[in-house]
Amino acid sequence: MELAVRQDGAVTVVQPLAGRLDAMVAVQFKDRMKSAVEAGSSCILLDLSPIGFLDSSGLGAVVAIRRFLRQGQRFELAGLTPPVERVFRLTRMDSVFTIHAEVGDALRAAAL
Amino acid sequence: MPCAPRRSDRHIIPADAASVRALLQRLEDGPALSGLSASERDCTLLVLAEAMNNVVEHGYAGGPGWIGLSRGPGGTWRIVDSATPFMEMPSAPMPDQAAEGGFGWPLIRALSEEIRLARKRGLNVLTVRIRPDTAGHGQ
Numbered sequence: 001m002e003l004a005v006r007q008d009g010a011v012t013v014v015q016p017l018a019g020r021l022d023a024m025v026a027v028q029f030k031d032r033m034k035s036a037v038e039a040g041s042s043c044i045l046l047d048l049s050p051i052g053f054l055d056s057s058g059l060g061a062v063v064a065i066r067r068f069l070r071q072g073q074r075f076e077l078a079g080l081t082p083p084v085e086r087v088f089r090l091t092r093m094d095s096v097f098t099i100h101a102e103v104g105d106a107l108r109a110a111a112l
Numbered sequence: 113m114p115c116a117p118r119r120s121d122r123h124i125i126p127a128d129a130a131s132v133r134a135l136l137q138r139l140e141d142g143p144a145l146s147g148l149s150a151s152e153r154d155c156t157l158l159v160l161a162e163a164m165n166n167v168v169e170h171g172y173a174g175g176p177g178w179i180g181l182s183r184g185p186g187g188t189w190r191i192v193d194s195a196t197p198f199m200e201m202p203s204a205p206m207p208d209q210a211a212e213g214g215f216g217w218p219l220i221r222a223l224s225e226e227i228r229l230a231r232k233r234g235l236n237v238l239t240v241r242i243r244p245d246t247a248g249h250g251q
Contacts, residue, residue: 060211086154090222091218
């Protein structure tokens, strides 16, 4: 799974270029996110708006990304579609992450 | 001459992540889920994904095998495999905040109103009925 990485002010925005984050791509996604986090700025924002299907393996990969963070580096989420939001809510992982409705909301919050 | 009965609601796939994904995408685009609300469709696809990926990763432990999926009576789905038998249905609760795995069975239980696991003629047979979207906005 390819990732699009761009810098917007202090925020490194990472967007998966695929519609499914599932058991087939979870390990590869995690590896590529590790590289993006290591090369990224003090705030990493994962834009999940392209993802229409997330399973427990994909969720596990998102949760695992926290292990790659440097001291003081933040990791936040944006753009959860309804099926993705449901998985976060049912597993209560929505209480683990800062989740923004859209990337724009996260960027405005970061600029304050 | 009458056509042979269509069995488009029965599927047998190799037990690997790519085949599971391809089957879910066929179901998503096919008639099997028509008549369901968007959230019921999403929940069905998620439960079937978790059930089949469990077979791939734990039943066959990544080795070769097959998975059968079919519609049963009363809106049930049957997932059949010939992997090592389950000793019992995993009953662990949703993992805590530090977990990176173990979400599969808790998700299946959260979204299903009926789950049965049986050993029949040397096969594992998992029967699930997805919780209906009674509130109109789903789980």
